[in-house]
Amino acid sequence: MVLSITALHRHPAGRWLFWSLLFVGSLLPLGWISLQAVQQKLGADPAQVIVTFLGIWALRYLWLSLAVTPARRLLGMGWLQRYRRMLGLYALFYASLHLLAVATFILGWRPDLLLRELTERPYIIVGFSAWVLLLPLGITSTQGWQRRLGKRWKTLHWLVYPVSLLVLLHFAWLIRAGYLEVLIYSLILAFLLGYRLYLRWR
Amino acid sequence: MLIRTAPDIRPSEITSESVYRQRRQFIKGLAAGSALLMSGSASALSRYELDAEQVRYRGPDWLQQKLRAAATSPELSTTEKLTPYEHVTGYNNFYEFGLGKDDPKAYSQALKTDPWSVEISGAVHKPGTYQLEDLLKGIDLEERIYRLRCVEAWSMVIPWVGFSLASLLKRFEPTGNARYVAFSTLHDPEQMRGQRSRFGTIDWPYVEGLRMDEAMHPLTILAVGVYGDALPPQNGAPLRLVVPWKYGFKSIKSIVRIHLAEQMPPTSWNRTAPREYGFYANVNPAVDHPRWSQSTERRLPSSLFSPNIIDTLPFNGYADQVAHLYSGMDLRKWY
Numbered sequence: 001m002v003l004s005i006t007a008l009h010r011h012p013a014g015r016w017l018f019w020s021l022l023f024v025g026s027l028l029p030l031g032w033i034s035l036q037a038v039q040q041k042l043g044a045d046p047a048q049v050i051v052t053f054l055g056i057w058a059l060r061y062l063w064l065s066l067a068v069t070p071a072r073r074l075l076g077m078g079w080l081q082r083y084r085r086m087l088g089l090y091a092l093f094y095a096s097l098h099l100l101a102v103a104t105f106i107l108g109w110r111p112d113l114l115l116r117e118l119t120e121r122p123y124i125i126v127g128f129s130a131w132v133l134l135l136p137l138g139i140t141s142t143q144g145w146q147r148r149l150g151k152r153w154k155t156l157h158w159l160v161y162p163v164s165l166l167v168l169l170h171f172a173w174l175i176r177a178g179y180l181e182v183l184i185y186s187l188i189l190a191f192l193l194g195y196r197l198y199l200r201w202r
Numbered sequence: 203m204l205i206r207t208a209p210d211i212r213p214s215e216i217t218s219e220s221v222y223r224q225r226r227q228f229i230k231g232l233a234a235g236s237a238l239l240m241s242g243s244a245s246a247l248s249r250y251e252l253d254a255e256q257v258r259y260r261g262p263d264w265l266q267q268k269l270r271a272a273a274t275s276p277e278l279s280t281t282e283k284l285t286p287y288e289h290v291t292g293y294n295n296f297y298e299f300g301l302g303k304d305d306p307k308a309y310s311q312a313l314k315t316d317p318w319s320v321e322i323s324g325a326v327h328k329p330g331t332y333q334l335e336d337l338l339k340g341i342d343l344e345e346r347i348y349r350l351r352c353v354e355a356w357s358m359v360i361p362w363v364g365f366s367l368a369s370l371l372k373r374f375e376p377t378g379n380a381r382y383v384a385f386s387t388l389h390d391p392e393q394m395r396g397q398r399s400r401f402g403t404i405d406w407p408y409v410e411g412l413r414m415d416e417a418m419h420p421l422t423i424l425a426v427g428v429y430g431d432a433l434p435p436q437n438g439a440p441l442r443l444v445v446p447w448k449y450g451f452k453s454i455k456s457i458v459r460i461h462l463a464e465q466m467p468p469t470s471w472n473r474t475a476p477r478e479y480g481f482y483a484n485v486n487p488a489v490d491h492p493r494w495s496q497s498t499e500r501r502l503p504s505s506l507f508s509p510n511i512i513d514t515l516p517f518n519g520y521a522d523q524v525a526h527l528y529s530g531m532d533l534r535k536w537y
Contacts, residue, residue: 005394028484037506044289044502045356047509106500108509116495123493170213174493180302180401 009079019095022083023110030055030097042091047105054098055127059167059185061091062134066164073199085141088160092138095131127170161196164189206412215324250361250430256287261432261440264335268425272343272363278421279347280519285358287429289503294436295352297404297454298387298394306436309395313435313456320441324384324462327375334440338426341365344432346423348446350453351485351518353471357499358369362444365425376414376462377523384408384467385443386459397433403474410454411467411481412445415527421446421520424457449483480537484528489537 008014033053036042042049065087071077107113117124137157139145146153168189172182260266298304318334335413343363351357371383389407391397396405425444426433433439440456445452457537461467471479478492487497501510517524528536 044285044293044358045500045504046506047500047504048356050506061441101424101511105504105506108511110511113498113511116497120490121494144380177297178399178401178404180399185402 005077006079009082015023015082018079019083019086022086026061026086029053029094047101050105051098051101053093054101055171058091058094059171060100061087061094062164062167063185063188063192064162065091066160068194074195089138089141092131092134095134099128123170123173126166126173130163130166130170133159133166136181137163144166161193164193214269218346224229225322227536240355250287257434259291259432259434259439261426262335265338265426265432265440268338269363269431272345272427272430274322274346275346279345280349280359282300282346282349282359283345284361290358290360290428291434291437293502295354295450296400296436296438298395298396298408298456299436300396301402305432306394307328313393313439314439315435315456318458320442320457320462321459322374323459325377325380325464326462327377329374338365339369341369343426344447346421346444349444349448349518350444350474350516351499353449353483353491353496355481355494355496355499355514356504357501357514359501361429361432362423362425364423364425364444365434366420367422367424367443368420370424371417371460371462374462377466380462381414382463382467383412384459384461384463385412385454385457386461387454388456388458404470405473408454408470409467410443410450410452410469411526412443413466414446417525419524419527421523423507447485447517449479451479452483462475482528482533482536484524484533484537485514486516486533486537487509487514488516489534491510508509 005018008018014036033050037050040046065084067079068080068084068087071080084160102117103109103114107117119125137159140149140153140156147157168186171185172179175182227429261269267493293303294306295303299306299309317333319331320334320337321331322331335533343365345361345363347359347361349357350360367383387408388394389397391406396402412422412525423444425438425442426438426440428434433442435456438453438457441457442455443453444458452469466481469479469481471483485496498516499510499514501512504510515521
């Protein structure tokens with residue numbers, strides 16, 4: 001499988017095929033939840049369902065973008081590297097929709113509520129900070145910005161590590177009962193970040 | 203240059219909410235009246251015309267008869283718009299059956315609620331274990347339409363059918379030592395999958411408690427029905443507490459034990475996170491949950507583009523009836 005994908009990537013058509021699959025496939029969660037919402041299948045509190053759904057997909061894409069380096073080096077999936085930017089941008093995309101959904105569906109853009117949430121709620125402050133830090137990474141993800149920033153680009157994009165920890169904290173902080181899901185995502189992140197520490201200090 | 207144009211709708215043309223509600227009540231009244239006339243039925247609760255597709259929950263015959271004979275109690279009920287049946291019975295926190303809001307409905311349907319017995323113990327002259335049917339003998343049911351305010355900042359309006367807890371407690375003759383009432387939910391991991399989970403934070407069984415004066419208050423009821431029919435398992439069948447001025451988690455479900463105690467009993471959420479959930483848990487917009495605000499709530503069902511945000515009222519709008527129970531208490535300390 002890995003071999004054949006690597007082979008496919010030698011041809012422009014193969015590369016185009018994979019790029020399209022990933023691009024369109026990554027829109028499926030959004031399409032699915034939109035369809036559910038339109039068909040009114042999300043129950044009494046669709047706002048909460050949508051917000052949680054978008055948030056968890058933002059987290060998953062962030063974790064996926066962080067999985068590229070370990071997968072490349074441990075599993076020899078070198079072709080993955082060319083999709084790292086797309087995965088990271090989808091993390092920002094779902095995080096932005098998550099934020100918009102909170103402001104629109106939960107807070108109704110009421111200025112007093114927005115201000116209150118952003119100043120008083122620790123888990124919202126943490127989650128919002130993660131988004132604010134992720135934003136410049138998305139903006140500077142183009143090749144043009146990579147050239148312009150040179151060495152500083154790598155320094156800037158190192159921010160993805162603190163961002164991932166903020167995202168995990170944001171997620172864990174709003175749990176009322178039942179830590180299984182948070183535990184699973186924590187273990188995955190621990191591996192993804194731990195592997196980088198291992199590469200550095202081995 | 204700024205050109206001012208009149209808005210499409212003048213403020214004077216907008217129907218105020220109170221008038222709108224009055225109209226709705228009027229129309230409802232007409233509908234209920236005509237339904238009664240046409241059916242000729244004695245059932246006061248036949249006004250709930252639900253979709254044919256809705257699953258209705260039938261209790262044992264003795265309970266159905268009592269439910270059909272239930273009276274309404276307008277003076278203790280709100281006239282706000284009811285939360286639809288499908289949401290009342292499909293959006294629940296009942297961690298015994300899972301953490302998701304739709305888990306209780308999905309996983310509780312096999313719960314055996316008949317026969318059901320309740321143990322009455324502690325500081326009473328007549329302790330014992332009683333069948334639910336015997337417990338309810340001679341007690342008339344009535345409907346109470348109450349607001350339910352969840353600690354998670356959403357709320358519903360629900361027509362419960364039940365009876366005052368006071369009327370039940372009096373039968374067992376509490377002694378002078380009875381200062382608190384403790385309740386326990388069924389503990390049965392075989393039937394309740396949430397109790398089998400190893401990653402939960404609640405110690406089973408779920409326990410709750412009230413101070414004696416709270417328990418004896420006329421607003422405090424034990425419910426056996428909702429929307430004129432029997433309680434569905436996900437709503438706490440066959441017997442649950444409803445204390446409308448407290449956050450929803452106080453209203454313990456599927457009760458198997460009522461214990462009258464001298465000391466303040468432990469309560470599940472307080473044990474799990476004492477900083478976040480107190481024993482009293484009175485609805486209070488002035489005291490936030492440490493992680494989120496309690497000053498507003500979203501009345502469900504919430505529509506996506508105009509979220510139904512309303513101000514939360516002290517004691518969930520029941521302050522006139524219950525605030526005196528707490529006079530002199532610092533409600534920031536006793537949250």
